[in-house]
Amino acid sequence: MxxxxxxxxxxxxxxxxxxxxxxxxxxxxxxxxxxxxxxxxxxxxxxxxxxxxxxxxxxxxxxxxxxxxxxxxxxxxxxxxxxxxxxxxxxxxIAYLTQHDSLLPWRTVAENVGVPLEIRNVPAPERARAVDGILAKVGLEGYGKHYPRQLSGGMQKRTMLARTLIYDPKxxxxxxxxxxxxxxxxxxxxxxxxxxxxxxxxxxxxxxxxxxxxxxxxxxxxxxxxxxxxxxxxxxxxxxxxxxxxxxxxxxxxxxxxxxxxxxxxxxxxxxxx
Known part of the structure; x- marks a missing residue:
């Protein structure tokens, strides 16, 4: 098995x-x-x-x-x-994911997910490619331009998970x-x-x-x-x-x-x- x-x-x-x-x-x-x-x-x-x-x-x-x-x-x-x-x-x-909603309501899904790379000064084109890739992995392909308020609870959790995984923490x-x-x-x-x-x-x-x-x-x-x-x-x-x-x-x-x-x-x- x-x-x-x-x-x-x-x-x-x-x-x-x-x-x-x-x-x-x-x-x-x-x-x-x-x-x-x-x-x-x-x-x-x-x-x-x-x-x-x-x-x-x-x-x-x-x-x-x-x-x-x-x-x-x-x-x-x-x-x-x-x-x-x-x-x-x-x-x-080390990445840290809590149960509390920490998404920025004034940012789109893609912008929220890209925050860790933005903090690390990753160039915008590279950042966009990475965001698209991780959104596809967590089942949010096509939702990058949505805002958190437009997502279900499960989709918000997926967004937070994508943001956690995007910089490949150990x-x-x-x-x-x-x-x-x-x-x-x-x-x-x-x-x-x-x-x-x-x-x-x-x-x-x-x-x-x-x-x-x-x-x-x-x-x-x-x-x-x-x-x-x-x-x-x-x-x-x-x-x-x-x-x-x-x-x-x-x-x-x-x-x-x-x-x-x-x-x-x-x-x-x-x-x-x-």
Whole structure:
């Protein structure tokens, strides 16, 4: 049915070459004179080309982990390395896609998608060719002159995805990008994401509340426990690739993965109550 899972990770473990590493990372904030610890001794290794999902309750630090990986924020303790160097700021090879609409309403689809290349001073003719190419890849060919308000929710998400991919980032951080969408549209965009990711060698770190979505997309799923956050459970997904998002739930592994992740989340809740 497909290649074995996590070939990149297994080789990375063998030779010690990870793309990103969080080692004993802690993060705390001070508000109104009170210190709140969000992350505590978090350790995560991510291999090149790996698709890792992170699930956990609201406030458990999922977005904080993405912000630290992106270099938007710095840890209070521990270290974060990316591509062999310590993270000290924003990397040009990391893209960050959130669930919030960040399209510029006064710009057309093509102009929105071309923003990253414009920032990099790519000449207009080259920029236009790149925009046309990526719009075709995400199914928006012919919509370049439309404005965001003229698009459906799904098309707006495709536009944001196109803008994320246009400068060919090595790593993509995704913070619940499909969260507010209806189930049918979410499946369509999951399929689109897998199609665009497969064979590229890009690394994706994907935050979601949806266990089924995490299983469908990922090589590994990390479960966070809050107050403060630690990694409570790691689930390696044994469903072969390529995956059909409509058929993956019928895999003999799917139910076992779902139960393991649900039990890990429920255990966290029980411990929190206790």
């Amino acid at each position: 497909g290649e074995m899972i996590l070939p990149n990770r297994e080789s990375a473990v063998a030779d010690g070459q990870f793309l990103a590493r969080l080692q004993h990372v802690g993060k705390s904030f001070v508000s109104a004179g009170k210190r709140s610890e969000i992350l505590s001794d978090v350790n995560i290794d991510i291999a090149p080309g790996e698709f890792v999902s992170v699930i956990g309750p609201s406030g458990s630090g999922k977005s904080t982990i993405l912000n630290l990986l992106a270099g938007i924020d710095m840890p209070t303790s521990g270290s974060i390395t990316y591509d062999g160097s310590r993270v000290r700021g924003v990397s040009k090879t 790593t993509i951080l995704m913070d619940e990008p499909f969260g507010p969408l209806d189930a049918q549209l979410k499946l369509a965009l999951q399929a689109e994401l897998l199609r665009l990711w497969t064979g590229t060698g890009k690394t994706i770190v994907f935050v979601t509340h949806d266990i089924a979505e995490a299983i469908t997309l990922s090589d590994r799923v990390l479960v966070l426990s809050s107050q403060p956050t630690v990694i409570k459970h790691e689930e390696r997904i044994l469903i072969p690739r390529p995956r059909d998002v409509h058929e993956v739930r019928f895999s003999p592994h799917f139910e076992a993965h779902y139960r393991a992740l649900w039990n890990a989340i429920e255990l966290r809740r029980e411990q929190a109550v206790a």
